[in-house]
Amino acid sequence: MKLLKFMLLLGLLIAATPSFATVFYSKSEAMELAFGKGTPVEQLALFPDEQQTAAIQQLAKIKLDSGLFTFYVGKNQDKITGYAAIETNTVRTKPETLMIVLTPEGELSKVYTLAFHEPPEYMPPERWFEQLYKRPLADMDFNKGVDGIAGATLSTRANIDSIRKVMAIYQVLVKK
Secondary structure, rough: HHHHHHHHHHHHHHOOOOOOOEOOOOHHHHHHHOOOOOOEEEEEEOOOOHHHHHHHHHHHHHOOOOOEEEEEEEEEEOOOEEEEEEEEEEOOOOOEEEEEEOOOOEEEEEEEEEEEEEOOHHOHHHHHHHHHOOHHHOOOHHHHOOOOOOOOHHHHHHHHHHHHHHHHHHHHHHHH
């Protein structure tokens, strides 16, 4: 009987907990945002070896948690129009998913928040991302002029880490 009461109370508490999960774009909508409607998109699966992994980690200043990366390549008449990567990471305790879009030369051109499961006040606004566009990978750091956001420190740090990771993967595995 006590167990039943406990389970009922636990269920009520869980139901009363506010849910902040927001999905803003589906994958197909995200590809349209990145490359435009009707643009052919190819997947590029990347498997770095140990040396490439070490180079990516050094450039990105983070430890990689996977040995497989997928880039989406937008093309117009066989000419590459850009690259996109979808990155999911944990901000505080819940995930966020970003789509990081690079120019054909590997510069950051756009970041879209595809899903954010933390409270909305922790989500960096679009204008925060604008300071990062065209910034070289070496300058993608709070110590090199990137402004943080009071109250969203973990979110901005997670975003910077994801962007550096994608840019480093591009430099090591894609750039020719």
